[in-house]
Amino acid sequence: GENVEQHPSTLSVQEGDSAVIKCTYSDSASNYFPWYKQELGKGPQLIIDIRSNVGEKKDQRIAVTLNKTAKHFSLHITETQPEDSAVYFCAASPRGGTASKLTFGTGTRLQVTL
Amino acid sequence: DTAVSQTPKYLVTQMGNDKSIKCEQNLGHDTMYWYKQDSKKFLKIMFSYNNKELIINETVPNRFSPKSPDKAHLNLHINSLELGDSAVYFCASSQRRVGQETQYFGPGTRLLVL
DSSP states (O other): OOOEEEEOSEEEEETTSOEEEEEEEOOTTOOEEEEEEEOTTSOOEEEEEEETTOSEEEETTEEEEEETTTTEEEEEEOSOOGGGOEEEEEEEBTTTTSSOOOEEOOOEEEEEEO | OOSEEEEOSEEEEOTTOOEEEEEEEOSOOSEEEEEEEOTTOOEEEEEEEETTEEEEEOSOOTTEEEEEEETTEEEEEEOSOOGGGOEEEEEEEEOSSTTOOOOEEOOOEEEEEO
């Protein structure tokens, strides 16, 4: 089955700096890669996703890059703000996302300090 | 309006008891999921239903029995609760169609088995 590794497990940045979280996956059939943000006491919320036919996607301060050859994808948050503090999860889906199983990474706790 | 709702939000019970968690979505999705998040924040799929049909059944003890009375509801019944069942259980829903596979999560049910 799919295995997703995520690094780092914790990340502390100063407000205004950039944050990068990296994930690798094992199943070459995976072609849907969402990123979720989980705030304390809440459920995960999708912040951005990318499909294997695209190498990069950007939404305001958030961007995701995908390298299918190397089987890794990354989340980039620029100009971080205190409200970006949360746990971030990457995930991979091996069947194009058609109600298939999302395998999650182990999460990255991001702390944005003033 | 709440998209994916779960009840109860908190559940504290004794070992050996039987309990149920309910989930409802008003997004018109045809697929629903149960995830378990352990104390280390690791998120793992348990079950998935599409149009009331079980399509994903991970290696979960048979003390856990999901039931989907209709597309908008997915319940989880747990028999003979054990200490290791303590976790946060998330319900999610999505549409089984490429391009619409974003999974929307509920707020979670925090289960504590004493």
